[in-house]
Amino acid sequence: MIQRAGTLEYDYLFLIDSDLILHPDTLKHLISTDKDIISEVFWTQWQPGTLHQPQVWMHDEYNQWELLPGEQLKPEEINRRFHEFLAKLKEPGIYEVGGLGACTLISRKAILTGASYHQVKNISYWGEDRHFCIRAAALGIPLFVDTHYPALHLYRDSDLGKVADFIKQNGGGQHASGLSEPLPQLNAAALESEQPQLASESVAATDSAQPELSLEAVTDTDAAPSALTPDAAAATDSAQPEHEAVADTTPAQPSPVPDTANEITAGTASALTRPKLTLTMVVKKEGGRFLRQVLEEHRKYIDAAVIVDDSSTDDTAAICLEVLEGIPVQLVRNTRSKFSNEIELRKQQWEAVIATEPEWILNLDSDELFEASFATEIDDLLRDPQVDLFCFRLYDFWNDSHYREDAYWRSHLSYRPFLLRYRGDFDYVWYELPQHCGRLPENIFELPHQLSNLRLKHLGWSKPEYRLEKYLRYMQLDPDGQYGWKEQYDSILDEFPRLVAWVE
Incomplete structure (x- = not known):
């Protein structure tokens, strides 16, 4: 998809998972931020009864707290920073993060710079979003999350009951401040149908930025x-x-002492x-x-x-x-x-x-x-x-x-x-x-x-x-x-x- 967007000179590529419901102003707003890579936040309760967490993170696979290079944190400090991170993302704003996905706008500049979902071969992390984010960071492209228009994530069948309320609450297409940003001016080719030239793809839910950590009753065996x-x-x-x-x-x-080094088993x-x-x-x-x-x-x-x-x-x-x-x-x-x-x-x-x-x-x-x-x-x-x-x-x-x-x-x-x-x-x-x-x-x-x-x-x-x-x-x-x-x-x-x- 990224290669096609680059070849056809798209201004933006918008990737969205198939289990998300968006606010009608989401795409216009993301474009207006003028960020090369930015995701709209959504919150998910990955396990029943646990905290709702965003699909973005700060470092490694899904660590949601600030950590300076070489810093060693005690559990209580990790817990404090974790909740501080969540509280920050509940406030409308644009924040730099270490990882994102599932509802992401990628600019032509980022595409031409080399943004890609291809696996980084010396990284063992699961999920293409992690490889995308690591590559972007290595290329010097900062990653951002926007929290003005949180999406609705249909993670479980029970979440379908939230759709009507979400649409009712957001049907006006108005930002919390009352503003509704116009689309930025794009190239002539992009204006053929009075819409920006976007490659918008629906990505299967199994490729979501956040690995599924749920204990779903419908699939948890007994x-x-x-x-x-x-x-x-x-x-x-x-x-x-x-x-x-x-x-x-x-x-x-005790295991018997081996006679030679070659007899030492892994265990x-x-x-x-x-x-x-x-x-x-x-x-x-x-x-x-x-x-x-x-x-x-x-x-x-x-x-x-x-x-x-x-x-x-x-x-x-x-x-x-x-x-x-x-x-x-x-x-x-x-x-x-x-x-x-x-x-x-x-x-x-x-x-x-x-x-x-x-x-x-x-x-x-x-x-x-x-x-x-x-x-x-x-x-x-x-x-x-x-x-x-x-x-x-x-x-x-x-x-x-x-x-x-x-x-x-x-x-x-x-x-x-x-x-x-x-x-x-x-x-x-x-x-x-x-x-x-x-x-x-x-x-x-x-x-x-x-x-x-x-x-x-x-x-x-x-x-x-x-x-x-x-x-x-x-x-x-x-x-x-x-x-x-x-x-x-x-x-x-x-x-x-x-x-x-x-x-x-």
Whole structure:
């Protein structure tokens, strides 16, 4: 698109994602700012119950606070600057930023200077907007965001209900000050239809400037429908304690000393220097599913485990202790299931984990496991002193070798938080709802965070009998899709879904 705009001598190229609704004066106003690269701001609640954040940032992948070269900030100072940045962008103005996208005006001057979305080969950041912004900065082209006409971002289906109010509020096309700027005079070719010669392209939402970090109920595997499952153990004798802690105190066995340097495995060498990694899970009647397979993979790189068994009646707990033999395991067994009140269960899990004084926490479900390369690359993530939170893409497997991808199954287009460095000096806050409260505290994105290209497999849909079981449960508990997505429910039993081969 940029090359075409340059060849045809367009005055501007306007790139806008297909899930944005704009104020009618947006484009005229952006042109009038006389900036070579400028985006209109929009705000998104990337996870339910969290702060709305703009799609622009100051440095690295999505850090939204000022940072001088060589400056080392404490968490409380990062938090202060983060909120200061957000407050500034809520005031109408034009501000210089380090990264932007999704609703961007690019001038001919910037195009001729070399602005491009091509990948910068020695940069590993995900997303073409990051490569565009890094290249622009290297070329000496400043990046700006305008906050006079915030766009509406239709990030979830529920956001569609905001469109009518947005149009009603902004239908007058008047700036907050009452002004409506005229278009600047452009070249003759641009005036053929009494409009500036703009190359306006709608970019797919998956290429948005902001990586998707949402925990969408419609694609988060079991989250929405499972939340409706009644408490199967409600009849447990109330005189019994609600949970009992069972700890496997078997010390981790030291690895044998290799005879030669060539015999040192990646795991042996890294274990000497890397921070401790604690796996935590909530499990319930998983003995006949994927628990054993998943734990056998996890034991390759974890140093400890904290597992909450939410009132299983099978051999789930025994499998955990058996497969993780030799690794310190803190096993908490609930005699009364807390599954119907997720916030209670997640807080119980969190308190059990932090009681062990963890360094890094890996929070996964019993049917989730990483691709094979995670075992060798996890050490680099844990050693990174600049990052406290890593987010990953989750792929819904439909059989042993393929994942599903279509309009209803797009979980892998989002980045979700799974790996967190525990900081005792940070005030963690939970999303206080009975369901959809999240696996981790809601304010963790105030910590320095980063996206990882390592991929996570979700196996819970990978067998026909599991899909049928879930479908029948959804039809029983939420037949009208009140709490989930009816069309997605109906798609579960599609005879010929679109599947994509998994490649390690």
